[in-house]
Amino acid sequence: MTAIPLQLPRRLIEFTLDGQETRVPEGSTILDACRAAGKDIPTLCEGDTLTPKNACRVCVVEVEGARVLAPACSRKAEAGMTVSTDSERARHSRKIVLELLASSTDLSTTPRAAEWIKEYEAKPERFGEDAARLNEEPKVDNDLYVRDYDKCIQCYKCVDACGEQWQNSFAISVAGRGFDARISTEHDTPLTDSACVYCGNCIEVCPTGALSFKTEFDMREAGTWDESAQTETTTICAYCGVGCNLTLHVQENEIVKVTSPHDNPVTHGNLCIKGRFGFQHVQQR
């Protein structure tokens, strides 16, 4: 008989975090330790359901003795290490990263971006008006969701969610190199000609709002999107028997967006096309 796979008890390791002795379970990242200690480190490409690609560099911290700054989201805490999250060098690096991102992409729908820009005294405007990388129209090629690549920071989260980390549909990937790199469908076809199955699991992980529900996109265009007037209620999907947890975002008694709790044992934040977008029947009033 197989035993239940209990993991080996994880040892606690000790290291110094901003001058404080800290103990975290072996295998924790520096970011885990920071969050456990109540420290607020900015993150963009890190996602609680994904393995980070270390693309955005906004969470960098200084590790004593290391030549370069380390991304807190990926670097494992090691015994005896000395980490500064708020050193001059780390703060300066974060400031530059925010300036580069905010000057080249539209962070207007990125939660907390404005707050971080203020905190780190970043001045993205110093790169001028024409620093925008793409300057193109949002891609509206279907009625369910919109891709606005002016807002894309190429964090890879959508690619990972669509690909091998969750959905395994591989409808999108990074195309091009260097400054030409961008997220694209195969041969840059419209979504309707791609392998997309409209699960919306890419929207779920997008940190900037580059990917959004068509309902949200349209309401933002019309100026009616108002998160402060929305309620979020978690219920169970009305379709098959898997029992996915849906969080319904409701504004003025209309469902405007559907997400799923990332810590849910059934979904881990993922849904299919019916759960994500199949709510319209309730509102045929």
Add this chain to the structure above:
Amino acid sequence: MKKRDRTPKTYARITYPMVRDEKGGPLRRASWDEALDRAAQGLGAARGAFGMFSCARATNEMNYVAQKFARVVMGTNNVDSCNRTCHAPSVAGLSAVFGSGGGTSSYGEVDHTDLIVMWGSNARFAHPIFFQHVLRGIRNGARMYAVDPRRTSTAEWAESWLGLNVGTDIPLAHAVGREIIHAGLHNVSFIERATTGFEEYAAEVEPWTLSVAEKVTGVPAEAIRDLAHAYARAERAQLCWTLGITEHHNGTDNVRALINLALLTGHVGRYGSGVQPLRGQNNVQGGGDMGAIPNRLPGFQDILEEGVRQKFETAWDTVIQPQYGMTLTAMFEAMETGDLKAVYCIGENPAQSEADSEQAVERMKQLDYLVVQDIFLTKTAELADVVLPATAAWAETDGTTTNSERRVQRVRKAVEPPGEAREDIDIICDLAGRLGHPWKYADAESVWNELRSVSPDHYGMSYERLEEHQGIQWPCPDTEKLEPTYLHGRLWEADPAKRGRLAPFGIVKHDPPVDLTDDQFPIRLTTGRRLDSYNTGVQSGSFASPLRRGEYVELCPEDAERYGVTVGEEVRISSRRGTVQAPVWIDPGLRPGLAFMTMHFPDEVDTNQLTIEANCPIAGTAEFKASAIRIEKLPVTSTASLSASA
């Protein structure tokens, strides 16, 4: 002949009650009082000939109150739901072997298992988020085998695809069993300790050599041998199935044949090893658990046990009929004989979901009284004498539902219902009041707490704990502890007292599909789901899916060539029961002689006019998966006039 309309019908919510003044007359708007008075009168007049169709889409709480209405107010066990058209054989098979009608494993175990068999299941389309657990398992090193007549998108991920002929699941399972025994890979100590009937089983499967099985199933002997050895040698293995197993005239036998393999190898009752039906409606598991089936009381307790009946009789102050009620299938037959005169149908659409749908409609027209409670004016509601507008359970009410891994989870109200629509439980209670049973429930939680008091399996699940744990799996008899994520660990106990009732092997025989193919009807039609659509499409038709392409009859390239038809060409499809028209789609995942259709667009192409109402004698499920059809090219003129009129 039906005219084709490519835009799917969208259904508007019903916002007020409606009544019909005379048979054949129109439905007209009515007040709640008038509608409820009439419904109460109509149902009350039919005591002794009443049936309840309860809703596998509504909450546990609603199902509890609905079955209580049937049993206490109407004095009958005639209560059932659409579980009868899908997984009733799974429940019947599992409870016959293990005494409990749920899948034995949890989704999380699939992530960590070594081998996954997907038998008659296109979970990639029909249960996409379950399939993400399968993909995780595969990424973690598990091997997956797909057994399906079609090379589906699930099969694309398989180590090996066993493309069997429709309706030959038992020969294939028996051949796997025989090969395991002959290779000496069966788990002798588990068989001796935890099962009965092994000798008889071994004798039953003995004729099914690999070569005989290859002839009958069409699966190469080597592939069968490979599956047998992989399954038997795996440290842990999950055996999952969907309607490819159950929607046959011998669905329960099919289920037993699969469970036999788990008993043979000891792949049950351990972490990562189990048998798992994937269920098709958000609360079809819960509906049965709540007693909205004709043979069980809430908590899946058997009506025939006197002690159980006494408990409920005391709790409900009533007398419970000491025999099983009629299944949905039997109720439809009883409509024809006049033994069933009135039906209270909540949230079901049998006019389109039953096999041989024309016959189902004719039978419902013979009822003296039909009350339909729904969120849409479905084809079934159009037949009703009274239509009661309800709330959409999943978004407009509070309560719980139970998923395929037996996890009871909270449903919460997020939006206000439209117009005069009311909650199912309130409507049922108003009707009960008019029929002499003034029930009062403050809210869904008070219904749930009443259920907890009569169902030991749910006793430990307070709303507070459900919230805390993001749902709890039954059984949960204790308010402090949680049980293991898998069932029937008892079978591994050394102490016979703790081991409990031993699990019997099912002695089942091959029985080919009832609707035989011949020169007249040479093609085997099987049915199923697509990714973006759902059942009769009432619910999934109204969102703008870019994947939706309407109904097609799907053929393999060879058959398309043989009949000289091309993609999009309208053809006539006939079975021994009916004829429909649909355009052709070509799917290289099909094989010569095998066609596929869905039931998602019945207003466009009523596929169930073709299917056969050949029912499983144990569970009553019809053989949706195996009809014999023929395909005919339309005369050129007829096509032209059709497109002109469309």
